[in-house]
Amino acid sequence: MAGDQVTLLDFWASPFGMRVRIALAEKGVKYEYSEQDLRNKSALLLQMNPVHKKIPVLVHDGKPICESLIIVQYIDDVWKDKAPLLPSDPYQRAQSRFWADFVDKKLYDLGRKIWTTKGEDQEAAKKDFIDSLKLLEGELGDKPYFGGETLGYVDVALLPFYCWFYAYETVGNFNIEAVCPKLIAYCKRCLEKESVSKSLEDPQKVSDFVVMRRKKLGLE
Numbered sequence: 001m002a003g004d005q006v007t008l009l010d011f012w013a014s015p016f017g018m019r020v021r022i023a024l025a026e027k028g029v030k031y032e033y034s035e036q037d038l039r040n041k042s043a044l045l046l047q048m049n050p051v052h053k054k055i056p057v058l059v060h061d062g063k064p065i066c067e068s069l070i071i072v073q074y075i076d077d078v079w080k081d082k083a084p085l086l087p088s089d090p091y092q093r094a095q096s097r098f099w100a101d102f103v104d105k106k107l108y109d110l111g112r113k114i115w116t117t118k119g120e121d122q123e124a125a126k127k128d129f130i131d132s133l134k135l136l137e138g139e140l141g142d143k144p145y146f147g148g149e150t151l152g153y154v155d156v157a158l159l160p161f162y163c164w165f166y167a168y169e170t171v172g173n174f175n176i177e178a179v180c181p182k183l184i185a186y187c188k189r190c191l192e193k194e195s196v197s198k199s200l201e202d203p204q205k206v207s208d209f210v211v212m213r214r215k216k217l218g219l220e
Contacts, residue, residue, distance in 0.1 A: 018160030025195035168201035
């Protein structure tokens with residue numbers, strides 16, 4: 001849509017922000033990226049997301065949209081002439097939303113537990129994390145993407161966590177590919193798409209960030 005003013009308030013390492021970056025790239029939407037300091041939140045962020053005070057926030061022609069999966073659905077609704085992310089069939093749409101919600105409820109919290117704990121708590125988080133990935137791998141099956149032949153909503157929800165996997169593995173001393181080879185092969189295949197590769201951060205950079213945060217928490 002020509003003439004649209006689109007700004008993304010984001011933080012470089014946020015997997016939630018990366019979802020929005022992938023969706024915008026898939027749709028070919030040009031936007032201004034605004035990096036936010038989450039320890040010293042800007043007046044703009046507080047104005048645009050007064051309820052949660054979190055990133056990402058998509059600002060479209062002055063109007064804010066918050067929460068990553070809601071933003072991705074909004075992008076799909078507004079720029080619907082290219083690369084549909086949600087299927088048109090109501091049942092398939094519901095399934096896509098179910099699995100994206102599963103990613104939201106499981107991967108972020110369990111991943112966070114892996115890098116913010118140690119000992120028994122960390123071991124329990126690792127087990128639950130791997131179990132969740134195995135469920136996702138089962139749902140993917142032999143399909144190129146979760147929704148079938150093209151990149152879609154569930155892929156956009158999940159793929160940003162791939163660049164956090166190395167951090168989880170480093171901190172938790174385990175190997176995801178050894179237990180979920182099909183899922184990792186799928187992630188690597190998706191990285192061949194420019195919309196994905198340009199939207200995700202370098203896993204080493206994310207890992208260094210996580211190790212630094214662990215040291216501040218007194219866990220290293």
